Amino acid sequence: MNFPFFALLKYIYVKRGDFLSKNENFLTIKENGTNEIIIKKSRFIASIARSNTVEEAMAFIKKISKKYHDANHNTYAYTIGLNDDQVKASDNGEPSGTAGIPELRALQLMKLKNVTVVVTRYFGGIKLGAGGLIRAYSNSVTQAAEKIGVIKRGLQQELIFSVAYNRFDEVNHYLKEKQILIADTNYATDVQIKVFLDEENQKQFEDDLTNLLAGKVKFTLGEKRYNEMPVTQNNFHEQ
Known part of the structure; x- marks a missing residue:
């Protein structure tokens, strides 16, 4: 029986020409989106999108700038690549260093990769000063990313194991405690469970389950695949 988890676990294909290495994990936004904040009557609309190449980033900037041409x-910023291989920021007429750079730094502080943000400002008649502008543009990016959601993309190992029906609740409790989502279950003589784990967590997981079930469990390795895993707002800075 398939669980809704597969709606969250997406297979990732890295296109040729991207700056991302297939053997690396990284954080990015869950999906494209927008968020608006109002500061002293000025509207700040942050439009944020995934961008795998500079060309994609510039196309998004052009699209949003046209949408809000009035x-x-x-202003905008983008970062492409695991090591910020390609970055750019623009103040678009705001005082130098008060918009694009704060936006870029916000992306980098959140450790987001392959992301472009355009922050549109409709002036409300009250000047914010340099410090106020820096805070406004930076907060626009942070709040937009937090509202849309952050995911971790990485290579994971599928692990398959079976447990007796009378031990399933214990195992399920353990999985919830460790925030490990069940990818699939099959109810037969025993309950067969499939999970995906970061490779560095595999041994600890096997040790924990072996101890919990007094050695009455065997593990089978499945496929390796690139998955996207939800990251909570409270801990994505720690990833």
Whole structure:
């Protein structure tokens, strides 16, 4: 029986020309989206999107700038690659260093990769000053990413094991405690469970289950695949 977890676990294909290495994990936004905040009557609309290449980033910037062509400013920043291989920031008419760079730093502090953000400002008539602008543009990015959601993309190992029906609740409790989602279950003579784990967590998981079930469990390795895993707002800075 398939669980809704597969709606969250997506197979990732890395396109040729991307700056991301297939053997690395990284954080990015869950999906494209927008968020608006109002500060002293000025509207700050953050539009944020995944971008695997500079070309994709620039196309998104052009699209949003056209959408909000009547705005006072369409500032932007992007970071492409695991090591910020390609970055760019623009103040688009705001005082130098008060918009694009704060936006880029916000992305980098959140450790987000392959992301482009355009923050559109409709001036409300009250000047914010340099410090106020820096905080406004930075917070626009952070709040947009937090609202949309952050995911970790990485290579995971499928692990398959079976447990007796009368031990399933114990195992399920353990999985919930460790925030390990069940990818699939099959109810036969025993309950067969499939999970995906980061490779560095595999041995500890096997040791824990072996101890919990007094050695009455065997593990089978399945496929390796690139998955996207939800990251909570409370701990994504620790990833």
